[in-house]
Amino acid sequence: MPHVFEGRGSRLYNFVSRRVLRRMYRRLARDIAAAAPQGAAVLDVGTGPGVLLQELARLRPDLRLTGVDLSADMVANATRNLAAHDNATAQVGDVTALPFPDDSFDLVVSSFSSHHWDHPEAAVPELARVLRPSGRVRVYDFRFAPFDQLATTAGERGLFTAEPPRRDPVPTGVPFFRRCTRLVLAA
Numbered sequence: 001m002p003h004v005f006e007g008r009g010s011r012l013y014n015f016v017s018r019r020v021l022r023r024m025y026r027r028l029a030r031d032i033a034a035a036a037p038q039g040a041a042v043l044d045v046g047t048g049p050g051v052l053l054q055e056l057a058r059l060r061p062d063l064r065l066t067g068v069d070l071s072a073d074m075v076a077n078a079t080r081n082l083a084a085h086d087n088a089t090a091q092v093g094d095v096t097a098l099p100f101p102d103d104s105f106d107l108v109v110s111s112f113s114s115h116h117w118d119h120p121e122a123a124v125p126e127l128a129r130v131l132r133p134s135g136r137v138r139v140y141d142f143r144f145a146p147f148d149q150l151a152t153t154a155g156e157r158g159l160f161t162a163e164p165p166r167r168d169p170v171p172t173g174v175p176f177f178r179r180c181t182r183l184v185l186a187a
Ligand SMILES: C[S@@+](CC[C@H](N)C(=O)[O-])C[C@H]1O[C@@H](n2cnc3c(N)ncnc32)[C@H](O)[C@@H]1O
Pocket: 001, 005, 017, 045, 046, 047, 048, 049, 050, 052, 068, 069, 070, 071, 074, 093, 094, 095, 096, 110, 111, 112, 113, 116, 117, 118
């Protein structure tokens, strides 16, 4: 795991997410809230300091929100940031070995984490395993993220076959990167 997500790096990332990028997380949260069924269980993979979950918790108190991240320091920040929301928690875990039983979530989301995954192809069966039938995965990331690899692996393994993988640009509201890409996989 890059040092940037540990110790001082995690504190700096926490500060930037909360103070500089808040508007972007608000936008992404609105996009996710529009797609989340009432009372859905939602997992945020690579949640970092959990600011996306904070915004989602504000918008949709009906959702049950869980963040997971490889970095214990990021999870500590997320736990602090989510303390005021009794519908949101965060814990340590790897996208290739998620610490949840099969069929745990209605929706899995991830923002700006997938380009850090060492083995995106190993993430795909794990995302499918924790998702309930007819659930969705929504991955938001930079254009250079491993979207091709995620979609190709899903096709090769016969996973996420309910609809063809869909990739769309999403405005971020941030001047220095105006759009990110959203990949939707449907189980
Ligand atoms: C750039 S940060 C994004 C954090 C947050 N989602 C956001 O939008 O600000 C990437 C995060 O992905 C996490 N990460 C990297 N590889 C991971 C993996 N294999 N499993 C879970 N989390 C991972 C890192 O620890 C880091 O917190």
